[in-house]
Amino acid sequence: MDLGLDGRVALVTGASGAIGGAIAEAFAAEGARVAATWHSNEGPARALADTIVQSGGQAMTVRLDQRDPATASEAVREVQRRLGDIAVLVANAVAWPARAPETWDSLADTFTVNALGTLAVVDAVLPGMRSAGWGRLVLISSDVVEQPMPWNVGYPAVKGALETAAKVLATREAEHGILTNVVRPGFTLTDRALSTPGFGRQAVDAEAAKTPTGRICRPQDVASLAAYLGSAANGHVNGEIVSVAGGRHLIR
Numbered sequence: 001m002d003l004g005l006d007g008r009v010a011l012v013t014g015a016s017g018a019i020g021g022a023i024a025e026a027f028a029a030e031g032a033r034v035a036a037t038w039h040s041n042e043g044p045a046r047a048l049a050d051t052i053v054q055s056g057g058q059a060m061t062v063r064l065d066q067r068d069p070a071t072a073s074e075a076v077r078e079v080q081r082r083l084g085d086i087a088v089l090v091a092n093a094v095a096w097p098a099r100a101p102e103t104w105d106s107l108a109d110t111f112t113v114n115a116l117g118t119l120a121v122v123d124a125v126l127p128g129m130r131s132a133g134w135g136r137l138v139l140i141s142s143d144v145v146e147q148p149m150p151w152n153v154g155y156p157a158v159k160g161a162l163e164t165a166a167k168v169l170a171t172r173e174a175e176h177g178i179l180t181n182v183v184r185p186g187f188t189l190t191d192r193a194l195s196t197p198g199f200g201r202q203a204v205d206a207e208a209a210k211t212p213t214g215r216i217c218r219p220q221d222v223a224s225l226a227a228y229l230g231s232a233a234n235g236h237v238n239g240e241i242v243s244v245a246g247g248r249h250l251i252r
Contacts, residue, residue, distance in 0.1 A: 004232025006031030009083045011076070013037045013064060013121060014093030016044040018190035019140070022219035023090050024048055026227040028057040035079040035086075037064035037093060058083065066093055066117020067109075076124040085128045088230040091118045091162075092140040097155045110154035115161050122169065126178070135178035136230040139166050140222070143186045143245050163241055170239030179238040181229045186245025188217040212247035 010027040014020040015036030021044065028034045034052060038045035038061055045061045052059035062078050065071045079086055095113035097106065122137060129135025141163050144156040163182050170180040187207050208215050221244050228234055229242070243249055 001233055003030045003227060005088075005227070005230075007033065008087040008232075009033045009035065009079065009085060010088040010090065010230065011035045011037070011079055011086050011121075011125065012090045012092060013066075013118075014039075015048060015061075016041055017092075017094075019185070019188060019219045019222050020090075020092040021045075021048050022223035023092060023226045024059070025052065026220075026223035027088070027090075027230070028052040028055070028059060030227060030231070031057070032088070033058040033083045035059070035075075035083060036061050037075060039063065039065055039093070064093065064121070066095070066113045066120065069117070069120035072117070072120040072124045076121070076128075080128065085132055086125045087129070087132065087134060088136045088138070089121065089125045090138045090140065090226050090230055091121060092226075093118070093121075094140075097152045102153060107154045111158050111161075114155070114158040115165075118162060119165060126173070129178050130173075130176040133177040135173070135176070136234070137166070137169060137173070137178060137180040138226050138230045139163075139180070139182045140226070141182050141184040141241065143184055143243060143249060145184065146249055166241070167239050174238055179229075179234060179236075181234075181237055181239065182241040183222055183225050183229065184241055184243045184245070185222045186211075186217045186243070186248050188219060188222065190219060207248070210248060211245070212250065216248075217244050 010032040012024045015024045016038040024034045036045045049059035062075045064075045141159045145160045166182045
């Protein structure tokens with residue numbers, strides 16, 4: 001299937017991580033010009049961009065600090081200057097909560113980065129999409145919205161807030177040719193997950209045993225869906241929350 005992404009500019013936030021990197025690669029494989037954001041460590045994002053370029057694609061990196069809304073506008077302007085108007089935003093950047101007792105400050109930071117910071121990037125790309133009469137917004141959520149972590153309130157709550165925001169955007173922006181959807185991954189096999197205290201290989205095997213497909217989500221599973229929803233091939237899916245969890249949510 002031709003996704004109609006050839007030559008379009010896709011901004012992928014949080015591309016220095018496993019899921020964001022897989023998403024960026026999926027768009028590049030379809031001919032999109034990819035802008036990969038990073039916050040504190042450019043190395044992985046730079047390596048990703050270099051790999052895309054060496055494979056004949058177009059890619060760049062740009063710093064984005066979602067605690068500082070001003071950097072959202074700065075990042076978008078830089079991408080527009082170097083690659084052209086942004087047609088697709090995949091909002092994947094995230095600040096993971098610490099596995100520790102939550103405080104007011106930690107809750108505020110979780111909402112600042114994961115909700116307000118994400119919406120600042122959305123706000124920065126919308127004028128260009130409206131002007132072009134075409135755009136795709138893909139917000140990356142998490143199945144903790146349905147299966148909350150017992151040790152954390154803020155992260156599931158903020159992902160739920162983003163899903164609600166996506167429905168508002170889908171209703172409001174469709175008249176401008178902009179479709180908005182949410183990808184909701186399940187527990188995903190990444191180096192971070194394997195190294196997080198309380199998770200690890202034992203948790204992966206246990207979660208896979210409770211999943212109808214017999215395995216947990218992989219970054220490429222998320223990337224494939226994000227690429228479709230963010231493409232011209234998606235002409236009428238709007239305001240949807242699509243789970244990528246192998247049917248895990250069907251089993252309690």
